[in-house]
Amino acid sequence: MPADELTRDDVLKVAQLARLSLTDAEVGAYQAKLAQMLDYIQILHEVNTDDVEPMAHAVEVQNVFRRDETLPSLTPVEALANAPKTDGRYFLVPQILDH
Amino acid sequence: MNHTVIIGLEVHVQLQTKSKIFCGCSADFNPDHPNVQTCPVCLGLPGALPVMNREAFELGVKTALALNCEISSYTKWDRKHYYYPDLPKGFQISQFDLPFSEDGFLEIETNPETGERRRIGIIRAHLEEDAGKNLHDDAGRSDSQVDLNRAGTPLLEIVSQPDMRTAAEATKYLQELRLLLTYLGVSDCNMQEGSLRCDANVNLHIHQDDGHKVPTPIVEVKNLNSFRNVEIALEYEVQRQLEAFKATGIKFGDKGGHKTTRGFDAGTGKTTPQREKEDSADYRYFPDPDLLPVTVTEDYISSVREALPEFPADRRKRFVAAYQLSDYDVQVIVDQGRGFGDYFEEVAKLCGDGKQACNWVTQDILRELKERKLEFSEFPISAPVLGDLLGRITKKKLTTKSAREIFMDLLDGNGASTARIDEIIAAKGLAIVEDTGAIEKVIATVIDKNAKAVADFKAGKQAAVGALIGQVMREVKGADPQKVREMLIAALSQR
Ligand SMILES: [Zn+2]
Numbered sequence: 001m002p003a004d005e006l007t008r009d010d011v012l013k014v015a016q017l018a019r020l021s022l023t024d025a026e027v028g029a030y031q032a033k034l035a036q037m038l039d040y041i042q043i044l045h046e047v048n049t050d051d052v053e054p055m056a057h058a059v060e061v062q063n064v065f066r067r068d069e070t071l072p073s074l075t076p077v078e079a080l081a082n083a084p085k086t087d088g089r090y091f092l093v094p095q096i097l098d099h
Numbered sequence: 100m101n102h103t104v105i106i107g108l109e110v111h112v113q114l115q116t117k118s119k120i121f122c123g124c125s126a127d128f129n130p131d132h133p134n135v136q137t138c139p140v141c142l143g144l145p146g147a148l149p150v151m152n153r154e155a156f157e158l159g160v161k162t163a164l165a166l167n168c169e170i171s172s173y174t175k176w177d178r179k180h181y182y183y184p185d186l187p188k189g190f191q192i193s194q195f196d197l198p199f200s201e202d203g204f205l206e207i208e209t210n211p212e213t214g215e216r217r218r219i220g221i222i223r224a225h226l227e228e229d230a231g232k233n234l235h236d237d238a239g240r241s242d243s244q245v246d247l248n249r250a251g252t253p254l255l256e257i258v259s260q261p262d263m264r265t266a267a268e269a270t271k272y273l274q275e276l277r278l279l280l281t282y283l284g285v286s287d288c289n290m291q292e293g294s295l296r297c298d299a300n301v302n303l304h305i306h307q308d309d310g311h312k313v314p315t316p317i318v319e320v321k322n323l324n325s326f327r328n329v330e331i332a333l334e335y336e337v338q339r340q341l342e343a344f345k346a347t348g349i350k351f352g353d354k355g356g357h358k359t360t361r362g363f364d365a366g367t368g369k370t371t372p373q374r375e376k377e378d379s380a381d382y383r384y385f386p387d388p389d390l391l392p393v394t395v396t397e398d399y400i401s402s403v404r405e406a407l408p409e410f411p412a413d414r415r416k417r418f419v420a421a422y423q424l425s426d427y428d429v430q431v432i433v434d435q436g437r438g439f440g441d442y443f444e445e446v447a448k449l450c451g452d453g454k455q456a457c458n459w460v461t462q463d464i465l466r467e468l469k470e471r472k473l474e475f476s477e478f479p480i481s482a483p484v485l486g487d488l489l490g491r492i493t494k495k496k497l498t499t500k501s502a503r504e505i506f507m508d509l510l511d512g513n514g515a516s517t518a519r520i521d522e523i524i525a526a527k528g529l530a531i532v533e534d535t536g537a538i539e540k541v542i543a544t545v546i547d548k549n550a551k552a553v554a555d556f557k558a559g560k561q562a563a564v565g566a567l568i569g570q571v572m573r574e575v576k577g578a579d580p581q582k583v584r585e586m587l588i589a590a591l592s593q594r
Contacts, residue, residue: 062394063391065151070117073125073138076133076135091184
């Protein structure tokens with residue numbers, strides 16, 4: 001999409017997908033910054049890639065596996081340590097409405 | 100209104116590994132002890148590095164080969180982004196544009212009467228990590244609880260083509276798939292514990308008078324966690340879509356005719372609308388930079404293929420040919436699972452009579468399992484012992500009636516061994532009397548005492564023999580009734 005077509009609604013949609021709440025001023029600021037990024041991608045589009053193999057991953061290494069062996073896990077106390085809210089056994093989150 | 104039903108299934112299978120797909124936490128089902136199987140990787144803590152579990156990959160390849168899929172020579176991992184409390188990283192590691200396998204099929208029986216079979220296409224099978232589990236306060240008053248033991252356990256997602264035309268076919272496909280997965284030993288497929296989960300995409304093609312077909316809006320039905328639910332939910336949904344189309348005429352692609360998600364409520368037997376699914380672009384898939392691509396060689400594929408066990412479909416064909424059994428009998432044996440089929444085959448080989456082995460396993464054993472509420476794995480008589488018992492019938496050392504009596508005794512909890520069979524035979528005098536001299540003597544006495552029966556026989560009443568056999572058998576316990584009948588007829592004919 002050409003950068004000048006990036007609308008406020010596009011910015012709001014991307015923000016919603018990332019669960020970010022933006023002020024009106026921020027929406028305007030991000031609209032400009034995101035447009036700049038898209039402009040940059042437009043420049044990359046100009047490169048002729050006819051003879052370049054598609055690359056799915058930036059690292060050359062492949063096939064790194066681990067054996068199917070269990071390792072000690074964290075204790076529940078450690079696992080829950082950073083949670084905003086717990087009951088000592090579970091992570092607690094605000095009531096999920098749409099189950 | 101004529102219509103064709105179009106159903107495709109998305110099945111998620113938990114692979115039976117010891118550890119999770121990208122970390123060393125235990126992958127065991129453990130709902131009673133929440134949040135004891137987590138680590139920085141599966142909690143999505145900063146700086147953690149996931150590493151692929153080789154066994155999970157191999158179980159995936161095994162399954163894909165059994166589903167006749169092509170294995171890609173190059174595959175990679177992608178992040179699928181969405182926000183839900185059971186997904187600690189804010190994305191699920193999955194496979195998007197380069198799944199490790201594509202384009203296979205599974206053959207199912209579509210008409211039990213004619214035995215007609217059809218291939219259901221498999222679009223793709225890919226690996227991904229499972230999410231944790233949310234527990235809701237049904238009263239809706241307090242917070243929801245999140246258990247992340249399951250987060251990061253390996254899942255195989257198997258996506259079928261929309262090739263099923265009835266709810267019954269969809270159920271059949273799921274059953275055949277489950278059977279195959281348990282034969283392969285890649286998953287326990289326990290639907291109650293969620294190791295096999297099923298979503299269905301369903302819509303109708305309404306036939307118009309001018310010959311062309313109009314599609315109704317596609318609905319993804321979620322939460323089909325039993326075979327029964329699959330059938331009930333799809334039948335309900337088909338009817339609902341038909342009525343909705345009659346009432347509104349809205350077709351797929353119209354305003355208000357986009358794809359929607361509905362949940363199945365087992366309590367009411369109905370499907371109800373769920374949150375709108377973000378469309379695929381909104382998942383913002385991109386290659387996971389922490390995980391490395393996997394390349395697969397032909398050698399690797401061959402080695403996995405060679406280690407595959409016999410598939411249920413092949414076993415059915417082989418059993419019919421090798422043991423002269425009916426399609427129906429073989430279906431019953433094979434559908435009970437791999438262990439049951441192995442058991443049957445061992446018994447059949449040991450006793451040398453496939454039909455007899457089949458009768459015992461499909462009738463006596465299945466009946467006793469049902470009455471005693473036992474799993475097959477708990478059945479107390481081992482294949483060598485039953486094989487030995489039935490072998491004695493084949494060798495005419497035991498009558499079928501006596502063998503049944505011994506079979507029931509072996510189930511009484513005092514052990515079931517071949518030595519015990521010998522003991523029971525000795526204690527109850529069940530051995531077939533092969534001393535024809537002794538039998539002849541008894542026959543002579545019985546004939547002398549039953550002048551009327553002899554006269555009836557002479558007059559051509561074959562039935563008269565029956566009464567005499569009974570009398571002889573009472574005198575010589577353990578005589579082979581067939582043998583007694585032959586000897587009696589011979590003796591009577593000489594009178
Ligand atoms: Zn972990």
